[in-house]
Amino acid sequence: MSPLFTPITAGAITLPNRIAMAPLTRARAGRTHIPNALMAEHYAQRAGAGLLIAEATMVSADASAFTGEPGIFDEACVAGWKGVTDAVHAKGGRIALQLWHPGRAAHSLLDGGRQPVSSSDRAIQGDTIHTPDGPKPYEVPRRLDVTELPGIVDLFVEGAKRAIRAGFDGVQIHGAHGYLIDQFLRDSVNDRTDGYGGSIENRARLLLEIVDAVSAEVGAGRVSVRISPLVAYNDIRDSQPVALVEYVARELDARGIGFLEIRHGDQSLPEEQAVGAAARRSFRGPLFLNGGFDAVSAAEAIASGRGDVIVFGKPFISNPDLVDRLRTNAPLAEVDFSTLYSPGPKGYTDYPALDAVTA
Structure with missing residues (x-):
C-alpha cells in the first residue's frame, strides 16, 4: 500500500491518511466575509482528506485582499464557520483554519479607506489588485510602529480562540506568499533597523511571538505554520532562504507545534529541494x-523521508474525492479556472465524484 494512505499524528490531530487539502482562497463568503452553507457543502465534499486546511481567513475586519474571502474576526464569523466544521465532522473529516493578515497585499478600497500596513513602506510592484472600482496598482503601505506589533499578535490570538470555538481541530499561521508575516520574514521587503529587522532572528521575531501567544491559548499541538521561502508571489524574495528556513524550523521545533508546511513553487527544482531538506x-x-x-x-517523498504529509491544492478543486482517486489510480478531472473566484456553486460544489461520473 502506498505510504499516502497510512495514518499519522500531527500534534493534537490524528490524520487517517497523508493527503492534506491546501488552503485555497475561493471568495465564496461574499462582502460580509461570513462563511455560509455553500462553503460547508464544499468542505464536506472533500472531507476524505487526512486534513482540510481551510482557506486564508481574515484576523481583522479591515484586512481584506480579496472580495469575498472569509473572516474570523467576530461572533458572526464563528457561527458561520461552525456550520462548516459541523458538516466536515459529520463526514468524519478533520479541519484546521488558516489565520491570515494580508499586510501590504490589501487595498484601501477593500478596507474602508484604511491604508495597508507592512514591515516597511515598500509597495508590491509589477501587479494590480482587483477592487470594487476595478484593477488598481498596489498602494504604498504604512510601516507598522514597533508599539503596534503586540496588537498584531493579539489579532492572531483572538482569531485562534474563535477558530477553536467554531469547532476547528487546529489553526495554521500563514507565514507565506508575501502576506504580512512573510513581509517581516523576507529581506526584500523588510528593511527595518529595530528588533524586527536586519538579522534572520529579528525578522522571524513577529512570527515566533504569534506562535508563542497562540500556543499559550489553544495548545502548541493545535498550531501549525506555513512558510514559502522561494515563492515570489506578491513581489517578495529572500537573500538567504535556506538559512531562514533552518532558523525558523529549529525555533518551531523547539516549541513543539503540530506541523510545519513548506509551500514550494515546484518541489522538483533543486533549490526548492534544498529548502525542504x-x-x-x-x-x-x-x-x-x-x-x-x-x-x-x-x-x-514520504517513503524517502523528505516529508510526512503531502498537501494538494488544484487537484482538490476539481476532484472532491481526490483521496479515492489517488488510491485507485483513477483519472483526475481538470480545473475550470474561469470559476475560481466567481460567486455561487459553479466550479465550487458541482464537480462530480468519480462514482457519479462513471454511473
Whole structure:
C-alpha cells in the first residue's frame, strides 16, 4: 500500500491518511466575509482528506485582499464557520483554519479607506489588485510602529480562540506568499533597523511571538505554520532562504507545534529541494510538503523521508474525492479556472465524484 494512505499524528490531530487539502482562497463568503452553507457543502465534499486546511481567513475586519474571502474576526464569523466544521465532522473529516493578515497585499478600497500596513513602506510592484472600482496598482503601505506589533499578535490570538470555538481541530499561521508575516520574514521587503529587522532572528521575531501567544491559548499541538521561502508571489524574495528556513524550523521545533508546511513553487527544482531538506534537518515534527506533487512523487517523498504529509491544492478543486482517486489510480478531472473566484456553486460544489461520473 502506498505510504499516502497510512495514518499519522500531527500534534493534537490524528490524520487517517497523508493527503492534506491546501488552503485555497475561493471568495465564496461574499462582502460580509461570513462563511455560509455553500462553503460547508464544499468542505464536506472533500472531507476524505487526512486534513482540510481551510482557506486564508481574515484576523481583522479591515484586512481584506480579496472580495469575498472569509473572516474570523467576530461572533458572526464563528457561527458561520461552525456550520462548516459541523458538516466536515459529520463526514468524519478533520479541519484546521488558516489565520491570515494580508499586510501590504490589501487595498484601501477593500478596507474602508484604511491604508495597508507592512514591515516597511515598500509597495508590491509589477501587479494590480482587483477592487470594487476595478484593477488598481498596489498602494504604498504604512510601516507598522514597533508599539503596534503586540496588537498584531493579539489579532492572531483572538482569531485562534474563535477558530477553536467554531469547532476547528487546529489553526495554521500563514507565514507565506508575501502576506504580512512573510513581509517581516523576507529581506526584500523588510528593511527595518529595530528588533524586527536586519538579522534572520529579528525578522522571524513577529512570527515566533504569534506562535508563542497562540500556543499559550489553544495548545502548541493545535498550531501549525506555513512558510514559502522561494515563492515570489506578491513581489517578495529572500537573500538567504535556506538559512531562514533552518532558523525558523529549529525555533518551531523547539516549541513543539503540530506541523510545519513548506509551500514550494515546484518541489522538483533543486533549490526548492534544498529548502525542504533544511526544514527536514531542523524540524523533527511532521513536515507537510506542498507544490507540484502527483501520486507518484508524493508517495516517493514520504517513503524517502523528505516529508510526512503531502498537501494538494488544484487537484482538490476539481476532484472532491481526490483521496479515492489517488488510491485507485483513477483519472483526475481538470480545473475550470474561469470559476475560481466567481460567486455561487459553479466550479465550487458541482464537480462530480468519480462514482457519479462513471454511473
